[in-house]
Amino acid sequence: MTATDISHRKKFFALGNVYLPHIVVIEKIIEETPGVRTFHFNFKDKKLGKEFSFESGQFGQYSVFGIGEAPFCISSSPTRRDHLEFTAQRVGRVTNALHRLGAGAELGFRGPYGNSFPLDFLKSKNLVFVGGGIGLAPLRSLIWNVIDNRNKYKKIDIIYGARSPADLCFKYDLDAWGKDKTVNMVTTVDKGDDTWKGKVGVVPKILEEVAPSAREAVAIVCGPPIMIRFTFPVLEKLGFTPKQMLTTLEKRMKCGIGKCGRCNIGNIYVCRDGPVFSYAQIKNFVSSEY
Ligand code: FES
Known part of the structure; x- marks a missing residue:
């Protein structure tokens, strides 16, 4: 790609x-x-x-x-x-x-x-979705898209976390994906409570535990900047190359069409060149700005 x-x-x-x-x-x-x-x-x-x-x-x-x-x-x-x-x-x-x-x-x-997730590139691949908090919002559009075209894709792993059980978004989706036998759904919280029976630990740590294979796989990551920053090194450790890692960035977009210059990171405009990027494209900005 x-x-x-x-x-x-x-x-x-x-x-x-x-x-x-x-x-x-x-x-x-x-x-x-x-x-x-x-x-x-x-x-x-x-x-x-x-x-x-x-x-x-x-x-x-x-x-x-x-x-x-x-x-x-x-x-x-x-x-x-x-x-x-x-x-x-x-x-x-x-x-x-x-x-x-x-x-x-x-x-x-x-x-x-903006651009969109590259469905052609994802076709026939194992997909690893890694989300945190409200960062699941753009991922869930793609997750449902992929599930509704299930035969075009291979294995699906979803690793999603939030600070606490009360901070988990889209619980109805998490339930539906958890019941889907073709999906490996792993939900985690940084800190559990008396009712929580799932995993406890930050998303990058749980990703390391789940250890999805990088073979014929693409990881799609979205969450708070701190989660993104610690997730990419874990994926690299698991063997994912920067081109096998995608994310979608959020910036304070104003015009939305590459005219006002409000959304730039380095020399890219998030609204015009993204919001979907491969890690290969944004590697140099992630540690400083994201
Ligand atoms: S929002 Fe205006 S250039 Fe991106």
Whole structure:
């Protein structure tokens, strides 16, 4: 795989002006953890909704009217199109406003932007998903995509962790993947409680214990920067080359289309060249910025 393979540009959802948001309606809200919510939404204009397409890994810009705009990956899978989803942690003005909204509220949406996970490259490979906290959001779009096309891929390992049982996101997905006989699901927490019966330990340590083979495998990693930083060396120890490791980066994207310069790390623009990168592409930035 070359850098070009995974940073290829997808067509913008450019129905007219790429900066112009379209109206979407929140249909359902799921409280993942006390500070994290998943929003199910659809386009107000049904025709527009039918024309809309995206790929796992891409993101959108969501606006709360009168407050501002923020980027979030589309956390649902393109294989499940009765609605779309994004997941937001309450961390600032826009996300606070988002968390005050209820079902039926309208948002602005523009996108999809950025590249996507390279499905052709992943085909016929063993896939190792490594996620932490809300970092499972972009991974779950790909995980469901892969599960819905199960015969195209080989073994699936999912190693997911959070600080505590209460911080685990997408528990309904974790349950579903845990019951899927074709998936090896391993859930861990940094610190358990009286009710916790699963593994205890940080994600990189549990990854080392699970020790998935690097043979014909690709690891897809997303989580807090500290987890990413300690996960790549473990994968290298297990024999994964930098090209066999993918991640998706999050930066404070503004324009989303490579114009404003807000999202650069070194000489790459996360919105334009990513957000999906191989470790080979970002190796030099990970220790300093990520
Ligand atoms: S968000 Fe504007 S250049 Fe990336």
